[in-house]
Amino acid sequence: MIIGTIVNGLVIDHIPAGKGMELYLHLGLDKLSCEVALIRNAPSDKFGKKDIIKIAEKMDLDLDLLGFIAPQITVNVIENGEKVEKIHPALPEKLTNVIRCRNPRCITSIEQELPHVFRLTDAESGTYRCIYCDTKA
Amino acid sequence: MKKDLIDILDLSTDEINSLIATAEDIIANPDSYATKCERKKLATLFYEPSTRTRLSFESAMYELGGHVIGFSDATNSSVSKGESVADTARTVECFADIIAMRHPKEGAPYVASINCGIPVINAGDGGHNHPTQTLTDLLTIHREMGAFEGLTVGCCGDLKFGRTVHSLISAMSRYEGVRFVLISPEELRIPEHVRTEILDKKGIEYVEVRSLEDAMPQLDILYMTRVQRERFFNEADYIRLKDSYILTPEKLASAKEKMRVLHPLPRVNEISVAVDADPRAAYFRQVHNGKYIRMALILKLLGIE
Numbered sequence: 329m330i331i332g333t334i335v336n337g338l339v340i341d342h343i344p345a346g347k348g349m350e351l352y353l354h355l356g357l358d359k360l361s362c363e364v365a366l367i368r369n370a371p372s373d374k375f376g377k378k379d380i381i382k383i384a385e386k387m388d389l390d391l392d393l394l395g396f397i398a399p400q401i402t403v404n405v406i407e408n409g410e411k412v413e414k415i416h417p418a419l420p421e422k423l424t425n426v427i428r429c430r431n432p433r434c435i436t437s438i439e440q441e442l443p444h445v446f447r448l449t450d451a452e453s454g455t456y457r458c459i460y461c462d463t464k465a
Numbered sequence: 466m467k468k469d470l471i472d473i474l475d476l477s478t479d480e481i482n483s484l485i486a487t488a489e490d491i492i493a494n495p496d497s498y499a500t501k502c503e504r505k506k507l508a509t510l511f512y513e514p515s516t517r518t519r520l521s522f523e524s525a526m527y528e529l530g531g532h533v534i535g536f537s538d539a540t541n542s543s544v545s546k547g548e549s550v551a552d553t554a555r556t557v558e559c560f561a562d563i564i565a566m567r568h569p570k571e572g573a574p575y576v577a578s579i580n581c582g583i584p585v586i587n588a589g590d591g592g593h594n595h596p597t598q599t600l601t602d603l604l605t606i607h608r609e610m611g612a613f614e615g616l617t618v619g620c621c622g623d624l625k626f627g628r629t630v631h632s633l634i635s636a637m638s639r640y641e642g643v644r645f646v647l648i649s650p651e652e653l654r655i656p657e658h659v660r661t662e663i664l665d666k667k668g669i670e671y672v673e674v675r676s677l678e679d680a681m682p683q684l685d686i687l688y689m690t691r692v693q694r695e696r697f698f699n700e701a702d703y704i705r706l707k708d709s710y711i712l713t714p715e716k717l718a719s720a721k722e723k724m725r726v727l728h729p730l731p732r733v734n735e736i737s738v739a740v741d742a743d744p745r746a747a748y749f750r751q752v753h754n755g756k757y758i759r760m761a762l763i764l765k766l767l768g769i770e
């Protein structure tokens with residue numbers, strides 16, 4: 329069982345409680361064939377409760393997406409049972425097709441092929457705006 | 466790298482000052498600009514009609530000795546068959562040197578700009594941006610007042626939906642000592658994001674007031690906009706308020722001698738015709754300025770000295 333420890337793979341820690349499933353789906357983990365554990369409402373010293381995802385295989389994660397969902401997330405890389413790297417995803421400058429613009433007057437509302445792109449316009453407040461119409465995410 | 470104009474803030478104050486200087490030189494020496502754009506073509510891609518803006522762009526290009534191609538509303542062109550803005554821009558790039566695009570959807574000119582190799586000018590994208598209107602306003606203020614610094618700018622009418630007011634505020638707040646008097650009914654106050662993200666953030670001095678008459682004596686510029694009936698929930702409120710925001714010779718009586726009235730036009734009834742003869746009425750000179758600043762902009766974006 330990988331809930332305790334994994335030998336080789338990734339541990340996505342400090343996911344805000346309740347966001348684990350969203351992240352699981354966004355990252356496409358449902359399509360993996362290796363063992364994946366989603367732990368919900370684990371006790372956390374800092375936040376009270378947190379979600380954790382453990383993946384028994386190394387893979388490229390979309391760090392921009394992780395940073396956007398919650399900048400406090402950390403990713404631990406495990407090799408031979410040892411933590412070899414700890415990654416802190418930063419707030420990404422740009423998000424492509426992660427969130428959709430909901431402004432009915434935006435060009436994306438009539439052109440389905442356009443990617444939905446948001447840019448970080450204020451790092452302090454974590455504000456993202458649509459690159460086409462400037463609507464807040 | 467090619468340069469576009471999508472949002473007024475794409476231009477630095479230095480670039481705006483240099484556009485104004487060029488426009489003022491064109492006004493003084495029109496003949497020396499008459500062949501600057503020989504063999505160049507401007508494509509006016511107007512997905513919704515806006516005769517005034519289109520004519521301003523077209524006459525600007527003709528006065529530079531250039532040519533104009535394009536369409537003036539989307540119903541009779543290939544775009545009505547569902548062609549994407551990106552594809553249209555890539556196609557037009559093969560025929561023209563510069564694009565001026567008007568579109569009812571926000572961000573359409575930006576989509577064009579990132580999908581073609583020629584400069585794109587936003588000629589209005591829905592209620593979002595209209596940077597050449599703001600440039601027109603700035604040239605008018607500069608010509609009438611000689612400078613931007615230290616001016617008290619009154620914005621009157623519909624400050625909630627009036628995009629021209631929002632971009633004028635963001636452009637003017639980059640100059641030293643400018644303060645704003647925001648005159649509107651409660652229902653049409655300036656939106657919170659303009660207050661917090663522009664005025665408060667930059668520490669700009671401003672007041673919000675209800676009465677145009679009370680504000681009048683302190684103003685250097687009065688920027689009028691229309692209070693539209695459809696912005697109100699009920700007819701009674703509209704009727705009660707509409708006359709307070711109509712400029713008449715009586716209300717103008719207490720204004721400074723050097724004060725100037727601007728309006729993005731077309732007006733309906735928010736400025737009484739009796740005001741037109743007053744030397745402080747600058748809105749028709751403003752239309753004229755619109756052509757000159759567009760000439761300066763076309764030259765700049767085409768890289769013509």
Ligand SMILES: [Zn+2]
Nearest residue numbers: 429434458461
């Ligand atoms: Zn948008």
